[in-house]
Structures are given as C-alpha cells and as structure tokens.
Amino acid sequence: MSTDRFVFGDEKLTATVSAQGAELVSLTLPDGTGVLWDAGPAWRRHSPVLFPIVGRLPDDQAIIGGRPYRMTQHGFARDCVFQWVEQKPDSCTLSLEADDQTLAVFPFRFRLWLTYQISNGELTVLYTVRNMEEGRELPFSLGAHPAFRWPLEKGGKREDYRLTFEEPEPEPIRRLEGGLLDPASRPTPVEGAVLALLDDLFVEDAIIFDRIRSRVVTFGRPGGLALRMSWHGFPELGVWTRPGASFLCIEPWQGYATPHGFKGEFRDKPGVVSVQPGQEWSASWSVSAVQV
DSSP: OOSSEEEEEOSSOEEEEETBTTEEEEEEOTTSOBOBOOOOTTOSOSSOEEBSOSSOOGGGEEEETTEEEEOOTTBSGGGSBOEEEEEETTEEEEEEEOOHHHHTTSOOOEEEEEEEEEETTEEEEEEEEEEOOSSSOEEEOEEEOOEEESSSSTTOOGGGOEEEESSOOOSOBBOEETTEEOSSOBOOOOBTTEEEOOGGGGTTSOEEETTOOOSEEEEEOTTSEEEEEEEESOOEEEEEOOTTOSEEEEEEEEOOSOBTTOOSOGGGSTTOEEEOTTOEEEEEEEEEEEEO
16 A cells, blocks of 8 residues: 555546545646645645544643643644555545554544545545444544635636535624634625635634535636535534635534633533444545536
8 A cells, every 4th residue: 555645536536645644635637727725835734634623722721531631723633644444546545543642632542534535526535433432432523624726727816706505504603712712603794605705704714604504515716617515414614714825725514613711521512522432423525626
C-alpha cells in the first residue's frame, strides 16, 4: 500500500487522500480543474477531520469525570497519522485508534474509520466511530471541514457565487464570540433558499446552521461550474471562510463550539453524542460537479 498519499477515482473525478489526518488533499475534474482548496497561506488545511470535538472548548479544557483535559480547537484527529486499511482504484479506507497519546487528552478507547469512495463522478466520505470501551459510553463530536475553491473557475468573480439550498432556510443562525457559541441567535442571511456569498458574511467567523432543514446544497455561480454537496447523519452545518480568501468551507457537523457559560461535563455539552460500548455511529457527505 501507499504509505503517505493515495490517488484514486474514475473517469469523472480523481481524489488524493493523505495518511496525515486522513485528509482529502485534492479533488480534480477530467480537464485538470482542481476544486479543492490548495492549503495556501490564507489557511493551511484542505479538509481536516474534526474529532472528538467540533469548535472550541472554554480554556481549551474538556471536563471528564470531574477532571480537566486539554483539548485544542477541533480536537486531535486532524494532526494524527491514520493507518491504511484498504486501497482500491476507486476508494480507500483509513483508521485511527486510541493510544497513549490520545488517552492523555481524551480518556476513552475508540476506533475511527474514514472511507472515501468515488462512483460516477461523486465522492462520498463515510465516517464511522466505534466505542472500544468496556462498560461506559463514548461521548464525542465529529465534523467535516472541506474547503472548496472560491471561485471554482479561473477568471470567475467571487461575488457571483452563491449557496442554493434544497429547501428554504428561514430559521435563525448562530455565531461565535471569542471562539465560543454566542447564546443569542441571529436572523438568517439566506433569502428563501439562496445565500449570496460576500466577505461581509464572515467578519464574525462561521455561519452556523443549527436548525437546518436542507441536506443538499449547491455551490457555484449561474451558468458556470458548481458543486453539489449532500450529507447524512450530520444535524448541523457550518459555512466559513476568511474574508478575502479564495476558499469556502461547507461543513456538515455533529456538534459545534461550546456555548458561552457552559461549565459542565463534556458528555453533557450541547452537540455531543454518546455511543454505547461495542456500538458504532456513522455519518457521511458527498460531492460532485454539476452545471447550473
């Protein structure tokens, strides 16, 4: 097996995945157009795996069994080297298991798998978490964080781009304040089912849809190349960029940053799920190129 990076795909789409963080690092169309962000100076990631937290904890500490454990933003999985489980022409699977290093910051035994599969020009990413503990639940959050080029095509104007949801999204959104979740909701910037993408939207960091109706969104400009993204098993969605940067992150999440004022046990943090011993949790997202 390839040890560092693995390239796979079909005649419509090619992907590259790295063992470092099990991270998707490229996604290329047949004409050579790369639609994934290249991890340039504005943000040095492509598509990190957020586990076992999404967002930030107060003082970067998780309280587990009354004891504080240091856990930095988005958790540790994105900085771990995963093991290759399988490599095929159109797919690959990687895994991460708890070890002494992870147990020092997250005292639970787990196994996390990622399977990447390309079929008929669509990439699907499946996440599976198994509780390897005996006699106690495994609490965690998990999120996807893929960054796509904005604009997708050379010469395109960023201000022409939009997100079009499969359903109207009238519910209020959430914002971050000092890295934690602002307790106050905000009016949605989505008009009907369309979010016009402007840098001003991201001055206050990510847009957090914690009551989203849609499970499909299209990112693109009228008459041009677009990406259709869908997700299953993730109840929340984050949308983020750094103002002026040439990428847009569309992020299906299970969980989000800790709300201001929360001081309880990690297992009770809003957005955390718990899996029984020997049981599994899974979720997925998919993306393909379309014309709009």
